[in-house]
Amino acid sequence: MNVQQATGKLKHINLKSRLIAGGLGLLVAISIPLIGHETLARTRSKSDYEQRLFDAALGFTLYFEGGFSDHPADIGGRTYRGILQTEYNAYRASRGLPPLDVLQMSDAEMLEIYDGYWRGSGAPAMHPALAIVMFDTAVNFGIHNSITFLQQALGLPQTGVFDAETRAALAQGNNKFTALQIVNERILYRYKRVQEKPSQMAFFHGWLSRDYSLWGYVSQIQN
Template sequence: MTLFRDLIDRVLSHEGGYVNHPNDPGGETKFGIAKRSYPAVDIKALTRDEAVAIYERDFWQRVQGDKLPRALAFQALDAAVNHGIGNSVRWMQRAAGVADDGVIGPATLAAVGRADPADLVLQFNAERLEFYAKLQTFDTFGRGWARRVAGNLRYAAQDN
């Protein structure tokens, strides 16, 4: 089993089924796949397997999950799904102490490789929590977001 296949169920446990919440800027969503990001996808008819294929192609590969320590790989994937690739990569870079240019290159991968994975996860999630707190929709969704990060920290403890 690939690392991605081992971790994707965690992401899907956060995302759930079909939702069309009026305050969600992503609009209609299923398995975390939003109509705003995928306008050509019939969200209501989207299958789990189709969502997993999207996650692998558009998120996992772009955060270079196979090149990251397991604990950080999951955090990067989950944040990319929830906040976008650019935010996830910049938080990873800040956690690793390199320029946060949003591009995973040799310097980022080397810094991540040298760092303690537990430290990376803690720094990464601190960035993530600060980001959540600045969002206008925090009053509506903040409690769920905080639970998501708490769950992710529990996963990190298992992964280290």
């Protein structure tokens, strides 16, 4: 199954919440057809719990980032599956590889890049709802800004650095409420963004669709 087929099937996302036995506690079991099973084989050092959660987060994000975009009003420029051409160039260069059109990015490369967002946002240690929201926010806004959103939700100074103060506050606020607060902040930011830069109105309804869908997606996760 290719990505285009998979993202089409994501319209029929089936969320089923249930208890998972063992010390990991609650996890939402999410049935999301994504990429071929071979590609999602356990090639990364993730537990089954974390892999399931990563797949759920990636499934949501790819539903909104799954295609190619090169809109003239988009500051990011050429983008495929949520990965900017400039970002892909940097990724290839860091591995001593020559530049390549982002449309030729392999599934393995995409997963490795997204794994950086997953870990960089601190998602592996978070409540399932917060992990999914932080990952999507990191992809949509950048890792630095995802941490800023988190700090705002926790009532902290917005430094964009995952410092000791942020970790201490997160220990108390690692829950679905914080996740939904971040989504609320994203929605407020969208309005501010188009007021400051009217050209971004071209993306406004898509942004809100993503944010409200994210709200509904994680709201179904049991506490």
